[in-house]
Amino acid sequence: MTNWVAWKRFRRNLPRVQSSRAMVREKPDAPAQPVSVPGLFISFFRIGAFTIGGGYAMVPLIGHELVEVRGWLREDAFEELLLVGQSAPGPIAVNTALLVGYRLAGIPGALAGVLGTITVPFTIILLIAAWFSDFFHLPAVASGLAGVRSVVVALMVLAAWRIFRRNHGVSTVIATGGFLAVLICTDLSPFLVVLGALLAGAAAGVFRGRR
Amino acid sequence: MNLLVLLGQLFFSFFSVGWVSFGGGQAILPIIQSVVVTNRGWLSTGEFVDLIAISQITPGPVAINTATFVGYRIAGVPGAVSATVGLVIPPVIVSSVLCLLMRRHRDTPVVAGMQAALKPALIALILYSAMVVAQVAFTGYATVLVAVAGLVVLLRSGLHPLWVIVASAGAGVLLGL
Numbered sequence: 001m002t003n004w005v006a007w008k009r010f011r012r013n014l015p016r017v018q019s020s021r022a023m024v025r026e027k028p029d030a031p032a033q034p035v036s037v038p039g040l041f042i043s044f045f046r047i048g049a050f051t052i053g054g055g056y057a058m059v060p061l062i063g064h065e066l067v068e069v070r071g072w073l074r075e076d077a078f079e080e081l082l083l084v085g086q087s088a089p090g091p092i093a094v095n096t097a098l099l100v101g102y103r104l105a106g107i108p109g110a111l112a113g114v115l116g117t118i119t120v121p122f123t124i125i126l127l128i129a130a131w132f133s134d135f136f137h138l139p140a141v142a143s144g145l146a147g148v149r150s151v152v153v154a155l156m157v158l159a160a161w162r163i164f165r166r167n168h169g170v171s172t173v174i175a176t177g178g179f180l181a182v183l184i185c186t187d188l189s190p191f192l193v194v195l196g197a198l199l200a201g202a203a204a205g206v207f208r209g210r211r
Numbered sequence: 212m213n214l215l216v217l218l219g220q221l222f223f224s225f226f227s228v229g230w231v232s233f234g235g236g237q238a239i240l241p242i243i244q245s246v247v248v249t250n251r252g253w254l255s256t257g258e259f260v261d262l263i264a265i266s267q268i269t270p271g272p273v274a275i276n277t278a279t280f281v282g283y284r285i286a287g288v289p290g291a292v293s294a295t296v297g298l299v300i301p302p303v304i305v306s307s308v309l310c311l312l313m314r315r316h317r318d319t320p321v322v323a324g325m326q327a328a329l330k331p332a333l334i335a336l337i338l339y340s341a342m343v344v345a346q347v348a349f350t351g352y353a354t355v356l357v358a359v360a361g362l363v364v365l366l367r368s369g370l371h372p373l374w375v376i377v378a379s380a381g382a383g384v385l386l387g388l
Contacts (some may be wrong), residue, residue, distance in 0.1 A: 052373050081310075088309050090233040090302020091239070091272035098303055098311055099265055104324040114299065122279050123272020124292055126264060129283035130360050136261065140384055143318065147383020148264040148376055149348035154361035155267060156341035160334045165305055167330050175328070179335030183241075190242040192229045197332035198325050204248055205324025 033106045037112045043070060044097050051093075058093040058117075058144030062100070072104055093117055096175050217286045222297040224251060225278050228307050232274060234313040234333040241340040247281050254281060260347040267376055274298060339379030 010177025033039065043065050051058040059082065066073045073081075082105060085095035094117055128135075135141060164172060179197070183187055224246050232239040240263060247253050247359060254262065266276035282294030315324050347354050361375050382388075 016231045048271055050270060051370045052268065052346040058272070080341075084306060084309050088302055088306035089230055090299070090306065091232075091274045094275065094299060095302055095306045099306055102307070102310070114243055114303070118271065118275050118295065118299070121269060121297060122291070124271070125285055125290065126267065129280045130322035135371050143383045143388050144297070144352065144380035144388075145241060145264055145383065146348070146350070147379040148268065149260055149383070149384070150346065150354040150383075150388075151360040151361040151376055151379035152260070152264050152267060152363060153341050153345045153348055153358045154375075156237055156337050156344065158271075158360055158365045158372075159223055160337040160341070161366070163234075163337075165332055167327075172331050172334070173220035175331035176334045176338075179332050183335060184342075189245050190339075191227075191231050191245070193332055193336065194233060194242070194329075197328045199223040199327025202313035202321045203324070204328065205320035205322070207309045208324065 033072070035072055035103050037108045039070070040101050040105060040109050041112040041116040044101075044113045045119060047097075048093070048117040049120035059096065060098055062093065064098060071101065074124075077103070214286060214289070218289055218293045219252070221282050221285055222225055225282075225294045225297035226301060229298045230305070232298075232302070233329055237273065237337045237340065238333045240277070241336045241341070241343070242304070242344065243274065243277055243281075244340065247277075253285050256343065257347050258342050271362040310317060350388070357386075357388075358383050380388050 016150055044062075047061050047065060049057055051061055063075075063078050063082075066074050067078055068146060078100070081099040082096055085092055085099055088095050097113035097117040098110045099112070101109035103109075105112070164176075179193060183190070183193060228239065228242050228246055232242060232344055238370075242260055244256075250257055262277060263273070265280070266273045269276060275298065278298040279291045280292040280372070282290035282292070284290075286293075308324050345358075357379055364375055365368055365372065376384050
């Protein structure tokens with residue numbers, strides 16, 4: 001009996017030991033490829049062209065490309081830039097591209113990152129917008145779009161859930177309920193709600209800092 | 212002349228959105244909606260919801276896609292460029308400044324307080340936006356069913372959202388939504 005328990009424990013631990021060993025990087029920090037502005041553009045062009053689902057879907061791919069494939073950034077350096085990119089307003093993918101590009105190659109790098117990220121999405125949306133009215137009134141397309149529309153509701157709830165999961169707690173629920181009530185019951189613009197949240201947070205921070 | 216005025220309006224509308232578009236993607240949509248649908252009347256709510264659906268199926272950041280689309284509808288390619296550039300400039304400025312400041316001020320109580328307060332505001336904004344989309348999207352029991360099934364699959368399995376979107380389009384055609 002004890003033998004069997006010990007064996008189960010051994011089995012359970014085996015992959016964990018292996019994975020923690022695999023996490024020690026074999027080639028730690030040496031840049032695998034030289035940084036170049038065209039290379040930056042190509043990297044972000046690829047990420048922008050092939051990632052569907054917006055910012056949160058793009059971030060892991062950006063990390064993979066820069067840290068694992070190109071070896072341009074260390075994991076912790078990327079996470080620091082990502083934190084700044086998420087704290088600033090704007091699309092997370094664009095902010096991250098800007099910061100990474102600037103860190104690696106100055107202002108030309110930043111431009112290459114931003115332009116690379118938005119070139120393909122910009123072009124595709126232009127084409128869709130140009131033919132929108134012709135194409136989207138076909139019955140089959142309209143039905144398909146109706147299905148996508150309802151799943152968009154699910155995607156939005158999922159996005160809200162993801163943020164909540166990272167900071168769950170009674171205070172988050174109460175504050176969310178408060179903001180939601182303000183949005184539903186008053187005509188207050190979302191602008192003011194965001195600014196109000198920032199001010200309230202800063203005030204709470206000052207108050208807490210004083211104590 | 213008229214075109215120039217329109218381009219200016221597009222630029223400054225998205226420029227103003229850019230400053231407060233915290234949280235990326237989904238959280239920006241209600242702010243864009245308040246400007247584009249409520250204030251300017253450039254798109255109807257139905258068109259805006261269709262646009263969100265399209266942005267989900269095409270590659271790239273959702274907010275950029277939305278700006279490009281609205282800009283094109285209002286003033287052609289120059290409109291698309293001015294709306295997109297307008298949306299991108301404020302984040303570029305803010306993240307550059309933040310990058311310089313963050314390292315020194317990351318742990319101050321004011322920054323921590325602002326970050327903590329933004330989270331529930333973003334959740335509320337996204338849920339509010341979901342309610343607006345739901346009012347247009349939910350035209351019967353079948354559409355609600357598709358949304359609930361999609362949510363369950365997204366939460367329970369690690370399936371990429373793209374496949375859920377493709378499946379929902381298929382369901383829409385099959386059910387004749």
